[in-house]
Amino acid sequence: MAYRQVLTLTLSHDYYGSAAMPLRVAPTDASAFKKTGLLLRNNSIGTVVLADDADTVPEVLALDVLVSSPEGFVVTKGADWGNILVFDVATEIFEFDPAQAQAILPQSSAKCLARLNIAIYEDQARSCHLHFSTVEALWAYHVTGAQSSDDLEVVDPKAQTTFSSQGAVTLPDGRQALVIRSDDPLPAQARPDQKFALQRPSAFGPETLVPVLPAAGISFKPIDQQPGVAARLQSDIYVSLW
CATH class of the missing domain: 2.60.40 (Immunoglobulin-like)
Known part of the structure; x- marks a missing residue:
């Protein structure tokens, strides 16, 4: 079984700079993601999504940027404790800006900093960078x-x-x-x-x-x-x- 890279998503945050960020990326729907055969690997600056060479990738991949500490909401400009901000990512470099959110969904656990709908290409890997400004x-x-x-x-x-x-x-x-x-x-x-x-x-x-x-x-x-x-x-x- 051979895997190819379909998405590289990197994150940066002005508050943390080069320090480790209490952020991780996870599929919005873990069950649906598993059925596609995709693999997600987090690293210190973001995540990589891999697909089996024999599988067809979905047209859009929904990923959540989650905080592992409440501090992530405190220091992020525009963060919303009570809601999930949903963005359609159409560019390679993307700024977290609540004014650009396509949808706002309620959340009760205050864990999701942003939800990203990212178009995936069948014939080439996609690279995206999401930047967070500090308060x-x-x-x-x-x-x-x-x-x-x-x-x-x-x-x-x-x-x-x-x-x-x-x-x-x-x-x-x-x-x-x-x-x-x-x-x-x-x-x-x-x-x-x-x-x-x-x-x-x-x-x-x-x-x-x-x-x-x-x-x-x-x-x-x-x-x-x-x-x-x-x-x-x-x-x-x-x-x-x-």
Whole structure:
């Protein structure tokens, strides 16, 4: 029995970059897929579908991109926990964009990130690439402790990101915190490359209190919610000065 390759589907995600993605590809209908005699092999960047040389391949192959961790929904731009977004893949390079979905189906388990209907060619292998963009969020540093004061600044040594003080807030435990937030949202990344510093002005120039601040996590909260307008996301980061 000899097999030929009928589809190569590769995946990329801006959040994970070169790191392993908690995504896998599976047939939408496992029973129907098995009856066709096709074989599916997942790898670190996607999947390969093989067919027996003697078998006729289906005209359209339905595949689901599944998450192995709820994090996959959190960090994917446009992901929908409650629905399955269905796409007809007509091009070799395809962007995950909810506005381009051909159908939206309800789901209860929040496992399917996308459903792909991919046309398969009888006489040649097909290659497709699906790209996922990451969500963006404001980084909000909450600075507490004896050295916390209104003159603190978060500085980007690369001068690519600017921050502004949002004033003081009261934390759930009653402590006061100065909030210093990025002026623009930053793309979420599994391995952020930003290295921001906490400084305060002094008579001899800026005094660095924390040379490398912690990076944002993915515990996002919506802010500035208004009817009919998508809320911005914010990631809270806590820094204590003693």
